[in-house]
Amino acid sequence: MISLRMSKRRLSLTVIAVFAIVAVFVIRLVDIQLVQAAELTKLADAHRMQTVTTYGTRGDIVDSNGVVLADSVDRFDITASPRNVSADGFDRINKDGSKTKISLADAIGEIADITGADPVALDTALTQDPTSDFVYLVKAVKLDVFDKVKALNIPWVYSEPHPARTYPDGAVAGNLVGFVGTDGPQAGTELKQNSCLAGTDGSSTYATSADGVRLPGSTVVAKPASDGGTIALTIDSNLQWFAQQTLAQQAQATGSDWGTAMIVRVSDGHIMADADYPSVDPNDRNSVDSSSLGARSFSTPYEPGSIMKPATVAGMVDQGLVTAATQVDVPSRFTDGLPAGAYIKDAFAHGDMHMTVAGVIMNSSNIGIAELVKAQNQKEGLAASEKARYDNLIKFGLGSKTSVGFGGESAGTVKTPSQVDTITSFTQQFGQGMTATSAQIASLYQTIGNDGKKVPLTLVDSCTAADGSVTHPTTGTTTQVVSASAAQQVREMMETVTTQGSLRNLINIPGYRIAAKSGTAQVAANGSYGNDYIVSVAGLIPADKPQYAVIVTLSKPQTLKTSAAAAPAYTTIMKQVIKTFRIQPSTTPAPNIPVAW
Amino acid sequence: MSAVPAIAPRPRRRPEEAPRRHLEVAPTRAQRRARPRLLPALVTIGGIGVILIAQLLLSIVLADGAYQISSLQSAKHDAVLQQHALSEKLDLLASPQHLAANAEALGMVASGNAVYLDAKTGAVTGTGTSAGGSLIGAGDQVGNALLGGTALVTANPAGTGTTTTTDPSGDTQAPTDTGTGGAGQAPQTPGLLPSPTTH
Numbered sequence: 001m002i003s004l005r006m007s008k009r010r011l012s013l014t015v016i017a018v019f020a021i022v023a024v025f026v027i028r029l030v031d032i033q034l035v036q037a038a039e040l041t042k043l044a045d046a047h048r049m050q051t052v053t054t055y056g057t058r059g060d061i062v063d064s065n066g067v068v069l070a071d072s073v074d075r076f077d078i079t080a081s082p083r084n085v086s087a088d089g090f091d092r093i094n095k096d097g098s099k100t101k102i103s104l105a106d107a108i109g110e111i112a113d114i115t116g117a118d119p120v121a122l123d124t125a126l127t128q129d130p131t132s133d134f135v136y137l138v139k140a141v142k143l144d145v146f147d148k149v150k151a152l153n154i155p156w157v158y159s160e161p162h163p164a165r166t167y168p169d170g171a172v173a174g175n176l177v178g179f180v181g182t183d184g185p186q187a188g189t190e191l192k193q194n195s196c197l198a199g200t201d202g203s204s205t206y207a208t209s210a211d212g213v214r215l216p217g218s219t220v221v222a223k224p225a226s227d228g229g230t231i232a233l234t235i236d237s238n239l240q241w242f243a244q245q246t247l248a249q250q251a252q253a254t255g256s257d258w259g260t261a262m263i264v265r266v267s268d269g270h271i272m273a274d275a276d277y278p279s280v281d282p283n284d285r286n287s288v289d290s291s292s293l294g295a296r297s298f299s300t301p302y303e304p305g306s307i308m309k310p311a312t313v314a315g316m317v318d319q320g321l322v323t324a325a326t327q328v329d330v331p332s333r334f335t336d337g338l339p340a341g342a343y344i345k346d347a348f349a350h351g352d353m354h355m356t357v358a359g360v361i362m363n364s365s366n367i368g369i370a371e372l373v374k375a376q377n378q379k380e381g382l383a384a385s386e387k388a389r390y391d392n393l394i395k396f397g398l399g400s401k402t403s404v405g406f407g408g409e410s411a412g413t414v415k416t417p418s419q420v421d422t423i424t425s426f427t428q429q430f431g432q433g434m435t436a437t438s439a440q441i442a443s444l445y446q447t448i449g450n451d452g453k454k455v456p457l458t459l460v461d462s463c464t465a466a467d468g469s470v471t472h473p474t475t476g477t478t479t480q481v482v483s484a485s486a487a488q489q490v491r492e493m494m495e496t497v498t499t500q501g502s503l504r505n506l507i508n509i510p511g512y513r514i515a516a517k518s519g520t521a522q523v524a525a526n527g528s529y530g531n532d533y534i535v536s537v538a539g540l541i542p543a544d545k546p547q548y549a550v551i552v553t554l555s556k557p558q559t560l561k562t563s564a565a566a567a568p569a570y571t572t573i574m575k576q577v578i579k580t581f582r583i584q585p586s587t588t589p590a591p592n593i594p595v596a597w
Numbered sequence: 598m599s600a601v602p603a604i605a606p607r608p609r610r611r612p613e614e615a616p617r618r619h620l621e622v623a624p625t626r627a628q629r630r631a632r633p634r635l636l637p638a639l640v641t642i643g644g645i646g647v648i649l650i651a652q653l654l655l656s657i658v659l660a661d662g663a664y665q666i667s668s669l670q671s672a673k674h675d676a677v678l679q680q681h682a683l684s685e686k687l688d689l690l691a692s693p694q695h696l697a698a699n700a701e702a703l704g705m706v707a708s709g710n711a712v713y714l715d716a717k718t719g720a721v722t723g724t725g726t727s728a729g730g731s732l733i734g735a736g737d738q739v740g741n742a743l744l745g746g747t748a749l750v751t752a753n754p755a756g757t758g759t760t761t762t763t764d765p766s767g768d769t770q771a772p773t774d775t776g777t778g779g780a781g782q783a784p785q786t787p788g789l790l791p792s793p794t795t796h
Contacts, residue, residue: 073682
């Protein structure tokens with residue numbers, strides 16, 4: 001009986017022990033599989049899985065012909081692990097299997113020779129903190145240099161990719177393209193169109209074997225990288241280079257502060273070239289001072305002067321107030337309605353002259369414009385005519401930013417009827433007492449060239465996403481500013497500037513009908529007009545059916561203080577426009593409209 | 598072992614009457630089924646062996662493929678980098694500054710006004726002018742920091758203005774970046790269009 005009881009107790013103890021052990025295992029299992037599961041999986045993955053960042057490439061900026069203006073390129077940072085650097089050097093295994101002893105100094109010398117880095121700086125970086133695992137040796141080297149460094153087989157040298165941006169055409173359209181700094185896009189199209197250009201980095205993980213080889217089929221893309229889109233500008237890079245070169249030569253020859261040259265396709269408002277002087281080379285931002293990092297043609301408003309007159313006259317022709325043949329009595333100075341002592345004069349001294357409205361444009365007579373304004377005031381009343389003239393300038397796009405919306409763009413200023421004083425009421429109509437940017441003036445000439453239809457200026461033609469889808473940025477709506485016949489009449493008046501005006505020998509191009517207008521605007525300094533001028537010449541070719549508008553502006557030329565300073569550059573650029581776009585010579589002569597009576 | 602009890606046969610006749618016949622117990626179907634069969638066992642074991650070996654081989658091939666994929670991917674990556682580097686260089690060489698400088702180094706000048714010939718009427722429109730001369734005579738005003746140190750092509754002094762189509766001396770120099778021409782290069786006469794000799 002005792003033995004039976006004993007064996008029963010043993011049995012129950014055994015069963016309890018077995019259950020206890022099973023319970024411990026179950027608890028541990030639950031702990032591992034459920035409670036700590038996430039943590040342990042992470043730990044395991046960290047040992048087994050590799051996570052890599054996949055870089056989305058920033059899109060290119062190209063011109064209208066696909067020429068690359070801004071390009072994402074591969075650069076490499078050469079890094080090192082000072083912890084692994086041995087002062088005794090290392091054994092280099094040669095191709096034939098033999099070993100060569102390379103001392104630390106030799107290794108540093110080899111890197112310095114290839115990369116052009118300072119060996120002393122390399123030595124300092126490597127030895128300053130021997131416990132560190134990471135230092136930069138040389139940043140952003142090109143592939144050929146990187147390959148040579150890699151071929152040195154130095155055990156403590158590592159590398160990491162360093163995506164960079166270059167501008168293969170340098171300063172060609174540098175003002176428009178802008179640049180990317182260390183903190184991302186800084187200026188120009190790079191900044192404005194960043195949402196299209198920027199790629200997004202992704203990441204993927206894969207399992208590796210003990211020797212670091214990727215296990216097949218183990219790659220999991222956590223987040224796909226997407227490349228940025230390509231921005232196509234409306235610019236023609238060759239023409240842009242030519243315009244920049246010509247403008248810079250003329251600006252230097254005349255001692256000008258700055259200059260702009262713009263070529264606009266009349267039919268669609270596409271900017272074919274927009275040159276600035278001085279112009280930044282995005283590869284070397286220190287090549288110019290900070291005021292020249294952007295596009296002056298958009299950012300810098302100035303009093304445009306007489307180059308504005310076609311807009312005023314177009315408005316008056318459109319309202320039926322005048323025609324090209326309307327006779328104007330032009331005295332030697334204009335004082336009517338001005339405060340005592342104030343007067344308006346012309347650039348050249350003259351006695352009483354009999355000009356037609358075409359003659360007013362040809363002679364660029366300020367007094368003539370003032371007489372037209374006076375006549376309008378008398379006919380329609382001061383308030384109504386004041387408003388009509390203001391509305392006309394606003395409709396031409398003055399006083400508001402162009403549709404390009406370039407970074408730092410200025411809207412210029414046009415004084416409202418309630419803001420103008422007695423003198424500005426007159427002078428604003430010939431471009432003094434108001435300001436405009438070169439881009440606004442270009443848009444004005446596009447409007448006159450396009451039979452009065454103002455098409456929004458366009459600099460960015462399209463964004464082509466990485467998947468091939470193309471979007472065209474919205475630029476605004478086309479508006480009819482003046483009637484087609486008013487625009488045509490003004491163009492005919494402007495043709496007299498080319499055929500009979502004082503600049504005719506400088507701006508006439510044989511075989512072509514060109515409607516042109518010059519401007520010589522006084523620059524206000526410290527509240528009064530000084531002895532400096534902003535000079536400009538604008539032209540439409542061919543005058544009878546314009547295809548392109550060309551506007552050249554120089555600020556404060558020193559050797560020659562009239563629009564004749566800008567004329568040679570204007571003509572050279574116009575000839576290049578003819579060649580580039582194969583504009584055929586005119587088949588009809590310019591109309592012979594009277595300029596005097 | 599057998600589940601069926603063996604029943605001893607009862608002699609019906611006397612033994613001396615007829616020779617005693619050999620009798621055997623017929624196994625039941627269940628007995629026949631229960632008997633271990635060698636062939637299927639061998640096939641099964643062999644099959645498992647083959648599968649194991651195949652799996653091993655497959656895994657070796659896969660692993661080898663993984664190394665190959667890895668090395669090809671790395672080669673592709675290198676090739677892509679190379680392509681990027683070359684297209685970067687090409688874009689730079691195609692920049693207007695570089696083209697203009699090279700063109701002028703070769704003695705080219707800008708053309709004059711464009712003149713048009715109407716193929717139908719034979720009429721010429723436009724006013725021709727003499728060549729425009731140097732565009733960058735006063736220096737290229739449009740900077741390109743990347744171009745520093747990029748060599749210009751060299752002009753071909755022997756070929757310019759000559760009418761010979763061969764140069765037996767072989768010292769004409771091809772306009773290449775490196776500037777290393779020399780013997781053995783194809784002689785050439787820039788400026789001449791290939792045309793038949795007519796009388």
